[in-house]
Amino acid sequence: MIVINTGLFRFSALTTIAWLIFIMPLAAQETPLPSQFPEPSVKARTWVTGEDQRLMAARRLINNRDYESAVSLLEVINDSLPNNPVIETLLLRCYEYLGQYARAEQLARKMLIAAPGGLTFRLKLAELLAKQEKLDEAVAVYSETLTTLKPDDKGTLSLVLSSMLNNGVEVEAFRLIDSLRLIRDDKSLFGLERGRAYEQQKRYQEAAGEYNKVLAYDTTRTAMQAESRLLELLKFVETEPVVVEVLTLENTETDNRRAIRLLAAHFIGSEQYDRGFTLSLKQDTIDDFDGRALMYFMRQCTERQYPLQVIRMGEYILAQARPELASGEMYRLLGEAYTETAQFTKAIASFNRIIAKTPAETLVAEALAQNGYIYLYGLKDCDSALLCFDSVVNHYPQGYGYLSALRGIPLARLGQGDIAAARRDFKALAGRHLNPDLKEEVAYYLAALDFIEHRFATAETAFRKLMVDYPRGLFVNDALELLMVLNEAEEDSSLMVDFATAWLFEIKRESEPAARQWELMAEKEESALADNALFRWTQLELERGDTLQADICLDRLLDDFPDSYYRPWGLHTRGDLLVVTEKGLPLAQEIYRQLLETYPNYPFASEIREKLRNLEPAKPVG
Numbered sequence: 166m167i168v169i170n171t172g173l174f175r176f177s178a179l180t181t182i183a184w185l186i187f188i189m190p191l192a193a194q195e196t197p198l199p200s201q202f203p204e205p206s207v208k209a210r211t212w213v214t215g216e217d218q219r220l221m222a223a224r225r226l227i228n229n230r231d232y233e234s235a236v237s238l239l240e241v242i243n244d245s246l247p248n249n250p251v252i253e254t255l256l257l258r259c260y261e262y263l264g265q266y267a268r269a270e271q272l273a274r275k276m277l278i279a280a281p282g283g284l285t286f287r288l289k290l291a292e293l294l295a296k297q298e299k300l301d302e303a304v305a306v307y308s309e310t311l312t313t314l315k316p317d318d319k320g321t322l323s324l325v326l327s328s329m330l331n332n333g334v335e336v337e338a339f340r341l342i343d344s345l346r347l348i349r350d351d352k353s354l355f356g357l358e359r360g361r362a363y364e365q366q367k368r369y370q371e372a373a374g375e376y377n378k379v380l381a382y383d384t385t386r387t388a389m390q391a392e393s394r395l396l397e398l399l400k401f402v403e404t405e406p407v408v409v410e411v412l413t414l415e416n417t418e419t420d421n422r423r424a425i426r427l428l429a430a431h432f433i434g435s436e437q438y439d440r441g442f443t444l445s446l447k448q449d450t451i452d453d454f455d456g457r458a459l460m461y462f463m464r465q466c467t468e469r470q471y472p473l474q475v476i477r478m479g480e481y482i483l484a485q486a487r488p489e490l491a492s493g494e495m496y497r498l499l500g501e502a503y504t505e506t507a508q509f510t511k512a513i514a515s516f517n518r519i520i521a522k523t524p525a526e527t528l529v530a531e532a533l534a535q536n537g538y539i540y541l542y543g544l545k546d547c548d549s550a551l552l553c554f555d556s557v558v559n560h561y562p563q564g565y566g567y568l569s570a571l572r573g574i575p576l577a578r579l580g581q582g583d584i585a586a587a588r589r590d591f592k593a594l595a596g597r598h599l600n601p602d603l604k605e606e607v608a609y610y611l612a613a614l615d616f617i618e619h620r621f622a623t624a625e626t627a628f629r630k631l632m633v634d635y636p637r638g639l640f641v642n643d644a645l646e647l648l649m650v651l652n653e654a655e656e657d658s659s660l661m662v663d664f665a666t667a668w669l670f671e672i673k674r675e676s677e678p679a680a681r682q683w684e685l686m687a688e689k690e691e692s693a694l695a696d697n698a699l700f701r702w703t704q705l706e707l708e709r710g711d712t713l714q715a716d717i718c719l720d721r722l723l724d725d726f727p728d729s730y731y732r733p734w735g736l737h738t739r740g741d742l743l744v745v746t747e748k749g750l751p752l753a754q755e756i757y758r759q760l761l762e763t764y765p766n767y768p769f770a771s772e773i774r775e776k777l778r779n780l781e782p783a784k785p786v787g
Contacts, residue, residue: 216242223255232259248279257289266297284310284321288328295332304337311341326355330362338362353382357391364394369404373411380423392427399431420451429458433465438474445478456482456490463498472502493523500535509543530557530566537573545674547580572603575610582673588614602639605631609640616647617665617672621658625651642768646697649730653693660686660694667698671705680705687721696722696729703738712742733764737773744776754780 219242226235239256246252253276260269273290280286287310294303307329314321322345329338339362342355360375372394379391395412398404409428416424425448432441441462448458459478466474479499482490500515516539519532537553540546554577557570575590588611595607612627628644628651635641654660663686670679683705686698699722706715715738722735729735740756743749757773764770 216246220252227255227259230262232262235259236263250276250280261293266293269293270297282313284313284324288325291334292328292332295334298333300333303332303334307334307337323355323358326358327361330358330365335362335366351382353378356383357387357394360391360394364398369398369407370411373398373408374415377412377415377421377424380427381419381421388423392423395424395427396431405435422448422451425451426458426461429462430465433462433469436469436471438466438471438477442474442477454487456487459490460492460495463495467498467501470505472505475499475502476506476508491518493519493525493528497532500532504535504539504543507543509539512539512543526561527564527566530561530564531569532566533557533561534566534569534573537570537577541573541577541580545580547577547674550580551577568603571597572606579610579614579672580674582669584614584618601635605635605638605640608634609644612644613647616651617669619662619665621651621661650694650697653697657693660692664694664697667701671701676705676709680709687718696726696731699726700729700731700735703735707738716742733760733767734769736760737769740773744780750780 219238223235223238223242226232226238236256236259239252239259243249243252243256253272257269257272257276260266260272270290270293273286273293277283277286277290287306291303291306291310294300294306307325310325311322314325326338326341329335329341339359342359346352346354356375356379360372360379363369363372363375376391376395379388380395383391395408398408409431412424412428415421416428425444429441429444429448432438432444445458445462449456452458459482463475463478466472466478475498479495479502482495496515496518500512500519503509503512503515513536516532516535520529523529523532533553534557537550537557540553541550550573554570554573557566558574561567571594575587575594578587578590591607591611591614595604595611599607608627608631612624612631615621615624615627625648628648631638631644632641632648650664651661654664663682667679667682667686670676670682680702683698683702686692687695687702689695692698699718703715703718703722706712706718719735719739719742722729722731723739726732736756737760740753740760743756744753754777757777760767760773761770761777
């Protein structure tokens with residue numbers, strides 16, 4: 166025989182005995198619950214038109230939140246149509262909204278007499294009693310309600326517990342949960358409800374503990390809801406460390422997969438990569454080394470643009486000599502991360518593994534195209550890039566890789582300095598069915614080729630057309646800059662020729678002659694393009710890694726050209742150079758704030774706001 170502490174609820178011995186009968190499965194009877202509402206009489210169904218209109222008017226008043234007028238009208242209707250459950254329910258709702266709990270209680274008792282099996286009315290009565298601080302009476306109603314339930318009716322029990330927890334009867338609700346957990350030997354039973362109650366009391370440690378139990382022992386939708394609550398708690402500064410501590414301590418020696426996965430994702434998202442990496446390895450062990458957790462780590466770090474962490478996990482997978490994990494996706498993510506960190510030889514090797522091991526032609530084409538762009542932009546080897554692109558076009562003429570290679574061929578020709586071939590290939594590409602972004606890019610390069618070949622009037626027309634056709638395009642700012650060059654150097658065609666020469670050197674990746682040409686233009690007396698040349702020279706030196714020379718160019722740009730279009734861009738560059746050093750950090754923050762105040766609508770504004778949020782999380786950013 167099961168014995169329960171009679172202090173479970175503060176109600177009579179008779180009620181306690183009834184509850185004991187409820188929790189003993191052998192004594193539980195399949196007694197059907199009476200209908201919540203009594204069958205209305207024929208007379209009650211036949212409303213007169215006037216009353217029907219009044220009821221609709223009352224509903225409109227309730228929808229408009231004019232509860233006092235609604236009560237006045239409903240009471241009149243109720244007098245003429247007594248015991249109508251619809252009218253009484255609306256009236257009860259209005260009393261409660263108006264805080265007239267005594268009148269609401271009286272009406273709820275009347276409705277419960279008419280429908281004694283109605284769970285909704287029982288809970289409403291208990292809640293109204295609790296709101297009037299009649300806790301003993303509320304507990305008695307809750308306990309009486311519990312005696313009417315079936316032992317395995319977990320859904321209805323959850324409703325009753327939620328009502329108790331939300332209406333000041335937490336102690337009795339907690340005792341009930343503890344007793345049910347003992348009887349059913351289920352540590353997570355009603356953990357979601359208990360956790361929410363702890364949250365309302367700001368007892369976040371206990372709340373996290375309850376949710377963790379649900380993740381460990383429950384596999385239903387409840388576990389998803391508990392996980393959602395933990396994710397919410399992890400978003401806030403006040404609760405995040407508490408939840409992390411609970412989940413870490415309680416899962417050190419356990420195999421709670423959901424909790425460990427949740428923690429790993431949180432650590433990755435909050436840039437705690439060492440902890441995220443360690444938990445991902447633990448999760449992989451729990452998952453019988455299927456590699457899903459390791460690939461999740463790589464994907465998440467790729468999305469968040471942390472290539473070093475992608476490389477860390479990719480190289481760990483390769484070191485484990487587990488060929489089943491060395492998938493095409495793993496090599497692709499690893500190759501992209503190597504590319505972003507300028508480890509171009511390793512990147513090419515990763516994409517070559519895809520080419521060697523995958524039977525899918527589309528993946529082979531994409532890997533070859535990736536190698537082409539690494540040769541083109543990373544290694545500045547236009548000949549090898551062209552070989553990669555030609556291989557895709559000749560052997561894999563379909564899919565994204567094919568289109569990417571078609572785009573790369575004229576870019577490689579341009580890098581070789583073969584202007585005629587680049588123009589031919591761009592025109593051929595323009596004749597294909599392209600997406601808007603690629604159409605805009607082709608239009609931009611065709612206009613740029615006119616500029617490089619000194620057809621300045623034709624180039625100007627083409628750039629203006631591009632800005633009209635693609636007002637929100639990716640190349641609009643580049644087109645605008647070149648239009649400014651044409652406008653500023655309009656009276657000196659030699660300046661435009663000098664600019665085109667320097668720009669072609671840059672396109673051909675010939676940085677040394679390009680730097681000399683920009684320097685000559687910057688030094689030229691009364692040059693209309695001196696500030697432009699200084700800014701481009703700065704960017705070129707940064708690409709070459711010469712930050713000292715870049716700093717000198719920036720000083721001249723900012724000091725000598727206070728009204729230049731390139732001044733805000735120069736300040737942005739200066740801030741980016743300072744922010745990476747401890748000594749320069751305060752000045753970088755000052756520059757960023759000055760830029761936001763003075764140039765709030767410039768293209769770099771969003772980027773600067775994000776940087777300031779990361780640097781100064783406690784301060785508001787405009």
